[in-house]
Amino acid sequence: MTRELVGGVLAILLGAGYLAMALQIQPSSLDDAIGPAGLPRVLGTAMVLLGIVLSVQALLAERRRRRSLAAGKAADTAAEDDEAGEIERGGLGGIARAGGLLAIGIGYLLIVRTAGYVPAVAALIIAAALYGGAALTWRVFAIGIAGAVFYYLLFVLVLGIPLPAGELINYF
Amino acid sequence: MKGHLFMAGAFALGIAAFSASASAQDYPKDTVTLITHSSVGGGSDVFLRELSKYLSSALGANVIVENVTGGSGANALARLASAPADGSIFYATTPTFIYTSLLSNPEATYKDLEPVVNVFTDPEVIYTAADSPYDSLQAVIDHAKAERGTWGAANPASLERQLLERLKTAAGAENAAIVTHEGGGDMMINVLNGTLDVGVGEVQEVKSQLEAKQIRVLATFSDEKLETLPDVPTVKSLGYDVVARKFRGIAGPKGLPADVIAAWEKAIPEVLDNPEYKAAYTASDLRPDFIPHAEYGPFIQSFAAETEAFLKQSGVIK
Amino acid sequence: MDTLAQSIQILFTTPAILMASVGVAWGILGGALPGLSPSITMALLLPFTYALDPTSAIILLASTYVGAEYGGSIPAILIRTPGTNAAAATVIDGYEMNRKGKAGLALGISLYSGVIGSLFGLVMLVVLSEPLARIALSFRPPSYFALGILGLSVIVTLSGGSLVKGMIAGIFGLMVATVGTDPVTGGNRFTFGTAELLGGIEPVLVMVGLFAVSELLVQATQKDAPIRVESKARIQFPGWKLAKRLLPSQMIGNVVGTFEGIMPGAGGTVASFIAYNEAKRWSRHKEEFGKGSPEGIAAPETANNTVSATAIIPLLAFGIPGSNSTAVLLGGFLIHGITVGPMIFVKSAAVVHGLYGGLLVASIAQLAIGMAMMGPCIWLVNRPRAYLNAFIFALIFSGVFSIHQSLFDLGLVLAAGVVGFIMRLLNIPFLPTVLGLVLGFLVESNYRRALVISGGDHSIFVTDPISLGFLTVATLFVLGSVGKPFFAKMRKPRLS
Numbered sequence: 001m002t003r004e005l006v007g008g009v010l011a012i013l014l015g016a017g018y019l020a021m022a023l024q025i026q027p028s029s030l031d032d033a034i035g036p037a038g039l040p041r042v043l044g045t046a047m048v049l050l051g052i053v054l055s056v057q058a059l060l061a062e063r064r065r066r067r068s069l070a071a072g073k074a075a076d077t078a079a080e081d082d083e084a085g086e087i088e089r090g091g092l093g094g095i096a097r098a099g100g101l102l103a104i105g106i107g108y109l110l111i112v113r114t115a116g117y118v119p120a121v122a123a124l125i126i127a128a129a130l131y132g133g134a135a136l137t138w139r140v141f142a143i144g145i146a147g148a149v150f151y152y153l154l155f156v157l158v159l160g161i162p163l164p165a166g167e168l169i170n171y172f
Numbered sequence: 173m174k175g176h177l178f179m180a181g182a183f184a185l186g187i188a189a190f191s192a193s194a195s196a197q198d199y200p201k202d203t204v205t206l207i208t209h210s211s212v213g214g215g216s217d218v219f220l221r222e223l224s225k226y227l228s229s230a231l232g233a234n235v236i237v238e239n240v241t242g243g244s245g246a247n248a249l250a251r252l253a254s255a256p257a258d259g260s261i262f263y264a265t266t267p268t269f270i271y272t273s274l275l276s277n278p279e280a281t282y283k284d285l286e287p288v289v290n291v292f293t294d295p296e297v298i299y300t301a302a303d304s305p306y307d308s309l310q311a312v313i314d315h316a317k318a319e320r321g322t323w324g325a326a327n328p329a330s331l332e333r334q335l336l337e338r339l340k341t342a343a344g345a346e347n348a349a350i351v352t353h354e355g356g357g358d359m360m361i362n363v364l365n366g367t368l369d370v371g372v373g374e375v376q377e378v379k380s381q382l383e384a385k386q387i388r389v390l391a392t393f394s395d396e397k398l399e400t401l402p403d404v405p406t407v408k409s410l411g412y413d414v415v416a417r418k419f420r421g422i423a424g425p426k427g428l429p430a431d432v433i434a435a436w437e438k439a440i441p442e443v444l445d446n447p448e449y450k451a452a453y454t455a456s457d458l459r460p461d462f463i464p465h466a467e468y469g470p471f472i473q474s475f476a477a478e479t480e481a482f483l484k485q486s487g488v489i490k
Numbered sequence: 491m492d493t494l495a496q497s498i499q500i501l502f503t504t505p506a507i508l509m510a511s512v513g514v515a516w517g518i519l520g521g522a523l524p525g526l527s528p529s530i531t532m533a534l535l536l537p538f539t540y541a542l543d544p545t546s547a548i549i550l551l552a553s554t555y556v557g558a559e560y561g562g563s564i565p566a567i568l569i570r571t572p573g574t575n576a577a578a579a580t581v582i583d584g585y586e587m588n589r590k591g592k593a594g595l596a597l598g599i600s601l602y603s604g605v606i607g608s609l610f611g612l613v614m615l616v617v618l619s620e621p622l623a624r625i626a627l628s629f630r631p632p633s634y635f636a637l638g639i640l641g642l643s644v645i646v647t648l649s650g651g652s653l654v655k656g657m658i659a660g661i662f663g664l665m666v667a668t669v670g671t672d673p674v675t676g677g678n679r680f681t682f683g684t685a686e687l688l689g690g691i692e693p694v695l696v697m698v699g700l701f702a703v704s705e706l707l708v709q710a711t712q713k714d715a716p717i718r719v720e721s722k723a724r725i726q727f728p729g730w731k732l733a734k735r736l737l738p739s740q741m742i743g744n745v746v747g748t749f750e751g752i753m754p755g756a757g758g759t760v761a762s763f764i765a766y767n768e769a770k771r772w773s774r775h776k777e778e779f780g781k782g783s784p785e786g787i788a789a790p791e792t793a794n795n796t797v798s799a800t801a802i803i804p805l806l807a808f809g810i811p812g813s814n815s816t817a818v819l820l821g822g823f824l825i826h827g828i829t830v831g832p833m834i835f836v837k838s839a840a841v842v843h844g845l846y847g848g849l850l851v852a853s854i855a856q857l858a859i860g861m862a863m864m865g866p867c868i869w870l871v872n873r874p875r876a877y878l879n880a881f882i883f884a885l886i887f888s889g890v891f892s893i894h895q896s897l898f899d900l901g902l903v904l905a906a907g908v909v910g911f912i913m914r915l916l917n918i919p920f921l922p923t924v925l926g927l928v929l930g931f932l933v934e935s936n937y938r939r940a941l942v943i944s945g946g947d948h949s950i951f952v953t954d955p956i957s958l959g960f961l962t963v964a965t966l967f968v969l970g971s972v973g974k975p976f977f978a979k980m981r982k983p984r985l986s
Binding site: 032038043094100 | 709938
Binding site: 246 | 672931
């Protein structure tokens with residue numbers, strides 16, 4: 001499957017799912033002629049159609065490429081290059097690495113209420129820096145804690161935004 | 173963008189809010205926090221801040237205003253419902269808290285709060301552009317009956333829209349299209365440029381255009397004539413039984429002790445009689461409308477029941 | 491010239507200069523922090539304005555607006571994250587210039603264009619307020635609908651290679667915009683029973699996710715640091731030749747910004763994208779757009795700074811705030827018991843003149859403070875990548891949390907980041923999504939409102955002259971861009 005085909009299929013699924021929800025919107029007597037479901041229906045349908053167009057384009061391109069390969073012509077390397085796109089050579093391993101960073105972010109969401117802002121942000125910076133390839137020395141920890149304190153000063157003291165204090169503080 | 177022009181976060185005013193929860197002495201507390209869902213500078217916020225100036229001495233406590241915005245009031249409701257019922261925290265009620273409770277199923281609704289007392293009502297008026305051909309509400313209704321009418325309400329599901337729908341039914345003006353907007357400003361432009369025949373809004377909101385003689389007020393939805401606009405008839409006196417009380421009052425968490433309620437029932441009338449405050453609120457067209465605790469609960473109940481019936485009847489909610 | 495004399499007098503008799511400078515510095519800081527929009531940055535100051543005299547309070551708030559609109563471009567250029575919604579268009583070429591090691595020049599162009607925008611907007615505010623207000627008044631629901639369609643037509647430019655993909659991205663944005671309260675009935679759509687979604691999904695959350703989080707995720711996929719030219723930690727202003735080249739795009743930004751500013755609901759983001767589009771269309775160096783064109787920074791930055799001044803026109807003329815930021819400014823007036831509206835020129839003339847003077851100082855302060863802040867900013871982004879990204883990650887979480895103190899918002903940002911990552915994986919451009927999201931509500935609500943007014947008659951979109959004009963321009967533009975390759979293909983076989 002090419003990227004194009006994946007994109008096309010995703011668009012069809014997204015459009016269909018959205019359309020199904022749009023069809024469930026209840027009419028009310030305050031409705032205008034178009035109604036709350038009017039635009040969503042158009043959008044869902046358009047998304048499905050565009051997804052089909054993209055998929056068909058992708059399949060046709062794939063067939064053309066195979067044919068030219070079969071005909072023994074020099075492989076369509078130009079098309080390959082085009083497809084490489086923004087995320088190069090990462091492959092599946094690359095996607096997994098991105099997932100790891102996402103997990104660090106989700107971890108922050110889970111602990112920030114209990115741990116409080118400063119410890120959570122320090123942990124976030126340290127984890128993300130190590131994950132990004134920083135050497136495991138005392139420096140990472142020092143920078144992480146200093147960074148958390150800096151952000152605390154900036155957001156809480158300068159900007160006056162109440163970031164979560166956390167529950168740990170109660171034990172001191 | 174979207175209905176909520178204001179969207180800022182919650183900003184506590186003054187660090188004093190963090191005073192210890194220790195001293196369990198008699199009411200009043202050292203600090204009383206008034207929560208509003210409106211952001212700084214919004215209608216309810218200005219009302220509360222003005223009130224808090226005079227309330228501090230009447231209650232004998234330090235009164236602080238805190239803005240808990242977001243979710244059309246749902247966040248503020250949730251904050252109140254989980255707060256201690258010791259008289260240290262209150263909520264500024266407006267019809268919004270009923271509408272949000274009914275429309276959006278938030279985790280906490282108006283039923284989780286205890287209405288304390290009412291303070292003001294905000295008169296709602298029907299207005300038209302100064303250069304429009306309509307010189308009375310009847311002319312507007314006649315036009316809507318004969319040809320087409322375009323009547324503006326500031327927000328989709330709001331007291332203003334409810335009033336117009338009721339007026340439309342009462343007058344039998346089937347050809348009146350009720351056009352909703354994303355707030356009062358948006359609608360004002362369409363009244364001024366003649367796209368709409370009339371609009372509905374609070375006197376406070378349309379005051380600057382009124383002063384500049386860009387608009388004329390045709391009728392008021394209040395039950396009596398307005399002091400500041402003595403020539404304007406009430407909608408009811410014109411033969412259409414549509415009356416609105418856009419209330420502004422105080423509610424607290426469920427289970428407030430009797431002495432707390434008594435303190436408020438004493439303080440609010442006192443504050444309303446303060447000549448300095450009286451001058452301020454009269455100038456901004458707020459009508460003092462003190463409702464004691466015993467009547468305020470039922471008042472909110474009936475307002476909510478009426479709104480719920482309207483929303484159900486029109487199919488907006490199930 | 492009474493106005494001018496009074497404005498200058500107020501400058502020297504009140505702490506106006508101080509207020510304007512503090513406001514600009516605060517605004518640049520807030521604007522540069524992703525998540526903190528200009529309106530939030532201003533709202534954070536509101537409680538403090540209670541203690542100030544009215545003129546100082548208004549100058550402080552208006553200067554914050556000016557600073558914030560500029561500040562948004564700093565992270566847009568340096569870390570591919572628009573600090574404000576209006577800086578989204580600046581990312582396109584700003585970040586490309588940064589990648590080529592020209593961050594200093596990119597920031598210089600953005601600052602210089604921003605100052606030109608602020609000054610031009612101020613002149614419009616002072617001199618042409620009345621006629622411009624009359625134009626704003628002639629905009630009716632069909633006109634707003636057509637304006638939104640014109641904005642959406644820019645998707646064609648932002649689509650890159652495949653128009654189909656661009657349209658998919660654009661429709662996705664429109665879909666996200668339908669979440670929340672229905673604009674006509676007030677019922678809920680696509681909220682899944684969550685109160686957090688009632689007000690809709692705020693564009694700022696989606697933008698931070700699409701741009702910043704997806705960028706971090708993409709960088710995490712690559713083990714080795716990408717090839718990136720280090721930028722000199724110095725701001726660099728364009729030379730004479732480049733300045734001359736930038737002039738047309740800045741003029742476009744000025745004009746677009748003026749008109750978008752006076753229209754309630756349109757605002758800086760739309761202005762930036764339309765200005766970018768027009769600058770590209772009229773440029774002699776079209777091919778450079780998207781690859782680090784200096785004009786691609788100048789046009790949107792001039793436009794959004796112009797908006798920060800002209801958005802005040804409808805506020806003063808009608809008392810109507812056209813955007814979140816001007817709504818906060820209105821709050822500032824209300825706090826001091828000043829009724830905003832046409833009578834303000836009579837009743838509180840001193841405050842208005844003070845505002846004009848304060849905005850002038852703010853433009854100058856913007857230049858000085860902007861220059862001083864550049865060096866440290868560039869230094870910061872030249873730190874080792876692992877640390878830089880970790881700090882950006884933490885900054886996003888802190889900034890976004892500041893909006894509503896909501897963890898739900900943080901979840902949305904992460905989700906938007908994953909969506910952005912997938913889109914980049916599939917080579918689907920995400921700028922059309924941003925545009926669809928920003929314009930969806932404007933287009934839908936005004937389309938339906940227009941039909942309620944006309945009783946379901948679609949001819950209202952043709953009989954309204956403004957609507958007819960915009961729709962014609964949008965149609966010609968789309969046909970022109972889509973048709974060109976199509977016609978080229980038709981002609982090719984004949985030639986060969």
